[in-house]
Amino acid sequence: MYLDILFYMIFLSQIFLLSWYYPKKLRTRVEYVFNNYPPDKYPNLYPRPLEKYQRGLWTYWNTNIFMMIIALGFFLLLVSRVANGEADTAIVVTTFFLQFVPMLMLEVAVLRYYKAMQENRTRTIRSAQLQPRRLFDFISPGLLGLAILIYFAFVALIIYVNQFGFSWFGGYSNILMITLSNLFFAAIAYWHMFGKKMDPYQSHEDRMNQTKLVVKQMAFVSIAVTLYVSFNIVLSAFGLRHLQPMFLSIYFQLLAIISYQAVSIENIDFEVYKEEPLAT
Amino acid sequence: MEIVIDTGDTVPVFAQIIEQIKNAVLSGDLAPGSALPSIRQLANDLQLNPNTVAKAYRLLERDSVIETRGYRGTFIHPDAVTNSTVDLNAWVISKLEEVVKEFRGAGVTDSEIRIAFGNVMNNRNK
Numbered sequence: 001m002y003l004d005i006l007f008y009m010i011f012l013s014q015i016f017l018l019s020w021y022y023p024k025k026l027r028t029r030v031e032y033v034f035n036n037y038p039p040d041k042y043p044n045l046y047p048r049p050l051e052k053y054q055r056g057l058w059t060y061w062n063t064n065i066f067m068m069i070i071a072l073g074f075f076l077l078l079v080s081r082v083a084n085g086e087a088d089t090a091i092v093v094t095t096f097f098l099q100f101v102p103m104l105m106l107e108v109a110v111l112r113y114y115k116a117m118q119e120n121r122t123r124t125i126r127s128a129q130l131q132p133r134r135l136f137d138f139i140s141p142g143l144l145g146l147a148i149l150i151y152f153a154f155v156a157l158i159i160y161v162n163q164f165g166f167s168w169f170g171g172y173s174n175i176l177m178i179t180l181s182n183l184f185f186a187a188i189a190y191w192h193m194f195g196k197k198m199d200p201y202q203s204h205e206d207r208m209n210q211t212k213l214v215v216k217q218m219a220f221v222s223i224a225v226t227l228y229v230s231f232n233i234v235l236s237a238f239g240l241r242h243l244q245p246m247f248l249s250i251y252f253q254l255l256a257i258i259s260y261q262a263v264s265i266e267n268i269d270f271e272v273y274k275e276e277p278l279a280t
Numbered sequence: 281m282e283i284v285i286d287t288g289d290t291v292p293v294f295a296q297i298i299e300q301i302k303n304a305v306l307s308g309d310l311a312p313g314s315a316l317p318s319i320r321q322l323a324n325d326l327q328l329n330p331n332t333v334a335k336a337y338r339l340l341e342r343d344s345v346i347e348t349r350g351y352r353g354t355f356i357h358p359d360a361v362t363n364s365t366v367d368l369n370a371w372v373i374s375k376l377e378e379v380v381k382e383f384r385g386a387g388v389t390d391s392e393i394r395i396a397f398g399n400v401m402n403n404r405n406k
Contacts, residue, residue, distance in 0.1 A: 124288030
């Protein structure tokens with residue numbers, strides 16, 4: 001009973017964090033930019049009319065609200081115990097993916113925004129730093145070492161658990177799955193460190209800060225994914241599979257907390273967006 | 281140390297890169313042994329084709345202003361300060377001017393000089 005109540009509270013927290021708290025924080029941040037860095041003074045910040053971005057923000061926010069209503073419907077389904085607890089994991093996962101939809105929409109919009117910025121750019125002057133970027137400029141050896149250590153501990157766990165021949169256990173495919181995930185995270189970090197500059201106006205310091213944040217996020221996500229899968233295996237081995245939906249929800253919230261981190265707006269150099277594009 | 285290029289300038293981009301790296305070496309902003317970004321990194325940062333940066337690096341390496349140490353990357357050459365003062369392009373032009381002056385003195389027409397120069401460059405006389 002107490003466990004059920006705890007699970008409901010954690011699930012409600014998932015709904016609140018992913019569909020209200022973080023989207024609201026993001027909305028406030030974007031509105032702050034609209035109000036304090038208007039198009040007439042910061043033309044490079046708006047490759048398309050401001051109204052387009054205001055409409056986009058409205059769509060993002062309302063999609064979150066819509067998803068929150070659906071998620072609350074799922075919550076009622078959980079509380080009413082219609083599915084008798086067996087579908088709890090499916091409900092948590094489905095809710096997460098629905099809540100993730102606005103985030104995906106936002107990612108696509110950001111890519112389009114940078115593309116429009118590149119298209120609008122008429123300046124022919126470009127600059128770069130004559131220093132090589134190295135991995136440890138962006139992440140501490142300690143954090144990277146911790147991520148690697150956790151990965152190898154996970155491999156050891158899989159090899160150990162594999163001896164017992166549990167029917168539910170996926171065996172070495174777990175290692176493959178986690179390795180592929182980590183390679184994906186590493187590729188994202190690499191792309192941010194050495195890839196093409198998305199925002200053509202962004203100052204060097206801002207780019208470095210942004211990259212540091214992304215690389216750290218990838219390390220934390222890698223740690224979270226590896227720990228979650230390990231924890232899940234341990235729960236199953238000890239016959240505590242009924243606790244999985246609760247920990248899954250905590251895991252999703254952890255992912256959201258990591259993913260929604262952003263460079264403080266006060267530390268962004270908006271002066272670079274001030275200059276009128278020079279025609280050549 | 282920042283490098284600034286202008287893609288609208290009449291000076292080719294690779295020449296702008298070469299000139300700025302040499303100037304940075306001469307001013308002491310880039311000391312011998314300093315590491316330089318990889319071709320891909322610099323090309324991405326300047327939003328250029330990697331071949332353009334590769335061409336600049338190749339010519340700087342030929343002039344011993346930079347050196348590539350395998351997988352460790354590209355570095356400023358120990359003799360870069362001396363070597364940055366040598367402008368091979370200016371040297372070629374001054375040599376050609378001397379030769380052309382001599383030809384003209386001997387009565388060779390400009391048209392004949394151009395054709396002969398083209399033939400020599402294309403190895404037609406071999």
